[in-house]
Amino acid sequence: MAAHDIDLIVDLAGRDDELRRALEDLRMNRHFAMRDVLMKTFGDWPLRTARSQVLAVGAGDGGAVAAWLDEEPGSPDALMMWARVLTRQAVRALREGKDEALLHRAAAVARDACWTAMRYWPEDPVPWVCLLDLAKLPIDLRHLDPFFKQRPYQWGLPPEMGLFGGPWPLLHEVDRRDPGNREAYHRMREYADTCLSGGEAMDFTRWATGYAPHGSPLNVLPLYAFVSLYRRRHPDGRDGAISFWTTAQVKHYARKACDDWFYATPVPARSRLSLLDLNHLAFVLVTCGEIGASGVFETIGPYATSAPWAQVSETLGRDWQSEFRRTRDSSLRRRGGHRS
Template sequence: MPDSLTTTAAPFTPQLKRGAASPDAPLIVSPVGADTDLRAALEDLKMGRYLSARDLLARTGPNWALRTIRSQLLAAGAGEPGVFKTWRDEEPNSSDAAMMWGRVLTRAALAAYRGGQSQQVVARAAGLARQALYQARVLWPACPVPWVDLLKLTQLPFAPHHFDPHAHERGMPWDASRDPAMHHRGPWPLLAEINQRHPGNREGHHRMREWFHNRSREPGAAMNYSCWLVAMGTPLNPQLQILPLYGLMDIYRKRHKDGQNGALTFWQTAQVRHYACKAYDDWFANIAPVEYPWQPLSDLSHLAHALVACGENDRAAFVFRAMGPYVTPQPWQDINASLDRSADWRDEFLRIRASVLR
């Protein structure tokens, strides 16, 4: 790795705005879903004000699942990231400010890499992100979020162990799993740090899947990881039952982005039905309806799509109702584009939802 890289509150119970899906319900495209507090904080961030985000994270406290997804969406939807630097500069001892600054710097480093910037530029951006995340983990050692973004940084073209502050203390080989059933090498120590703080952290396991998809040289590693995780019996978090559906979507994009070679039948296999029904039965079916608005909308969207595509419309109807009027573009947008459908993906989604709910 280039040298430039050297460079207790009670859990918060938020308020929700409810919505219910009906065949003719309007459509709201937003990953925020029913979290109106988060939506208000995002609007303030877009106007260069961080106080609402600061208060939101303070109220969220050590609710790690909510803290992880809220901070992820705040970083992704804030607009100008300089607002977080202002917050960090004005409150240098704030763990929330340091964590959010690390979040946006991580996004900037990945964007530089994906945008084709030079190795020197990417290394500099990665070093700044790593430095901010190291500071954030010191300010609140129990928080898993800085470790989640350190794991995310391993998608960059550098040795993954350079993003582990304890790499020199660990046994070798650094990237070997302790489970003999999992032979794929990867940034396992970073995932272990996340699980130590928040067992089954959703974003952490998604970042691990993304590492296997983007960096592993072993074919099928990402799907193997997802299937291994859900085959262990009861995962650390039942929500992780959804991971194979994301893995299947990655495979679909690679094989059928042009709509050819059996694109229409890809989702009608026994494998898709197995993982879609398993995610429904082992995760979604056990969620109390009052908790529906707090499930990640992306997970509900992927589950609804897979159930419809493999013919499980009765199950899909419950998922559509749980989504209310909200939806995320994926996977619907990419599926629609791959099949070269003339209708906008939103119109196609409304058509599918209406046909299932009637």
């Protein structure tokens, strides 16, 4: 079948059929499949983090999670998902521009849910990931940390000179449990981008890739920062928008993500790679003119994600799915740059 004949599948669950069934269950306000897919993540922190993030979106107002918690008040999974739901609600209130008093209350309720989940399963990194997400709210970040008064160093001190002060102790707690946790580092990037500046977020992602091992998704972080910077600088797609993507810096980090993450992952394991990361890599490789996008598109298959295609296409007044198809088809016709 020709590439342009492949229907796109834009789905929160991506390739994860078990997760898709859990989301369908949630739409009927049932929690049983959600409980089962989380039980299967035991010992696999990256999978637990990724699945719980998607489930929190599917849970909406959290009715199914609340029902689960009523049935099993001591379930670490139910408590973690309740923290996820409340955290998402608090961050959504921030995006919607709610008043500061409401944001403080929402953050406090979500924080308390995170702390409760920690007590029931101290090894779980996800409640700490949620706290990092809450750091975007206009609150005293120290109040998110249950160990604030016990820290032997200045709270929020950056690990390197030149980096910003911020919720580093929260990131450290995630790293203790799941080194290089993908979502945690994205939450830290979002904190810098939201509360500081695009330049600070870029510096953070460069610092993170400097420590990232081969195969780590942290090698893709700068590509997200580039998309955010582009939207800040070129909201209408003009005034140097094209040249933004062809700088030596963009090319360097696109190549690094391709070599140190995508090609560093064995072919049989690539089906587990984040579809968001794959779509960002494919987009930036094509836009900056580096080779290798065809192999990334083959791994993506029909599983397009709206980001970053929609984020950039809307500045140009274009339909993102049409842009994805056009870019994919063009890349797959030029297979000369493909490596396996």
